[in-house]
Amino acid sequence: MATTVALTGMTGFIGRHIADNLLARGFSVRALTRSEPKTSVKNLTWIPGDLDQPESLSELVYGAESVVHCAGQVRGRSAAIFTHCNVTGSLQLLQAAKKSGHIKRFLFMSSLAARHPDLSWYAHSKYVAEQQLAAHAAGISLGIFRPTAVYGPGDKELKPLFTWLLRGVLPQMGAPTARLSFIHVSDLAQAVGQWLIAEPQPTFPYELCDGVTRGYSWQRLQQMGEEVRNGTVRLIPVPLPVLKLLADISLLSSRLTGKEPMLTRSKIQELTHPDWSASHLCLSRDIHWRPVISLIHALREGLF
Numbered sequence: 001m002a003t004t005v006a007l008t009g010m011t012g013f014i015g016r017h018i019a020d021n022l023l024a025r026g027f028s029v030r031a032l033t034r035s036e037p038k039t040s041v042k043n044l045t046w047i048p049g050d051l052d053q054p055e056s057l058s059e060l061v062y063g064a065e066s067v068v069h070c071a072g073q074v075r076g077r078s079a080a081i082f083t084h085c086n087v088t089g090s091l092q093l094l095q096a097a098k099k100s101g102h103i104k105r106f107l108f109m110s111s112l113a114a115r116h117p118d119l120s121w122y123a124h125s126k127y128v129a130e131q132q133l134a135a136h137a138a139g140i141s142l143g144i145f146r147p148t149a150v151y152g153p154g155d156k157e158l159k160p161l162f163t164w165l166l167r168g169v170l171p172q173m174g175a176p177t178a179r180l181s182f183i184h185v186s187d188l189a190q191a192v193g194q195w196l197i198a199e200p201q202p203t204f205p206y207e208l209c210d211g212v213t214r215g216y217s218w219q220r221l222q223q224m225g226e227e228v229r230n231g232t233v234r235l236i237p238v239p240l241p242v243l244k245l246l247a248d249i250s251l252l253s254s255r256l257t258g259k260e261p262m263l264t265r266s267k268i269q270e271l272t273h274p275d276w277s278a279s280h281l282c283l284s285r286d287i288h289w290r291p292v293i294s295l296i297h298a299l300r301e302g303l304f
């Protein structure tokens, strides 16, 4: 029987797809929002507020049986910014869930980056959040998803890379031997919906990717680009000093605009890590889900 899910992050890229999936499955969704709600859909209730506001969080989880916590800080100029949202905010939400007395399941959208907490502020904050949630979840079945890089409709971070690829230019960040992995957002959203109805499992940091064993090399991405555009793709290595310079420019412009930067020196360490290959097999085994969208198909179809 479908029930009510409290969802955070629905105003963002991944959260919107998760909401669509849950609503299509017949769940009712209560979604936290920091801005004026733009959509009005049957079975969707917007709850104004922020992860910082305990009253809003109590209202968010009211009447729900499950929480899907997808809100997260993905850009930032300091470790404190990531910790504030990803660690403190997540714990506040767990507190509200526990206080309600009726939340049975809590899914935390972590990141594959949490596999290497020393690489970046973001990675560290996700790892610490996982640990803290696991330490305090008592009585609630906690799920941890560690998706790799997610792409699809509404994505702003990977889109430029794929757009350049299909124009014939692929900027290579990191070593030529690096391994990368990806997942289409609809496969991720499907996994979330499936986790909610599957038999509860002991807490485990599940990796999610498109199922390509050992992921992709830069050269493989170049080949795929060539296959899809039916023309050459130039693979252009971006030297580390250039990346650092770009990060410094991004930080400077973020100070002027007041917006948090995506590219920082901290983020570069994450982006240039040599192995971001992943395996979906543990999650597939436990919840009977498997990714169905391959990157080459998505590139051919304009990423949908």
Ligand SMILES: NC(=O)c1ccc[n+]([C@@H]2O[C@H](COP(=O)([O-])OP(=O)(O)OC[C@H]3O[C@@H](n4cnc5c(N)ncnc54)[C@H](OP(=O)(O)O)[C@@H]3O)[C@@H](O)[C@H]2O)c1
Residues within 6 Å of the ligand: 008, 009, 010, 011, 012, 013, 014, 015, 032, 033, 034, 035, 049, 050, 051, 052, 070, 071, 072, 073, 074, 085, 089, 109, 110, 111, 112, 146, 147, 148, 149, 150, 151, 157
């Ligand atoms: N995109 C990826 O490749 C990827 C990969 C692995 C994991 N993830 C994780 O997936 C989640 C969603 O990522 P995304 O790519 O969809 O990011 P996004 O588009 O930036 O969305 C982030 C969402 O979190 C909300 N949010 C941020 N801080 C909040 C706060 N203090 N209180 C309430 N809501 C807050 C945002 O609300 P506003 O709209 O009000 O800003 C937005 O809805 C994140 O936890 C991220 O770490 C993403």
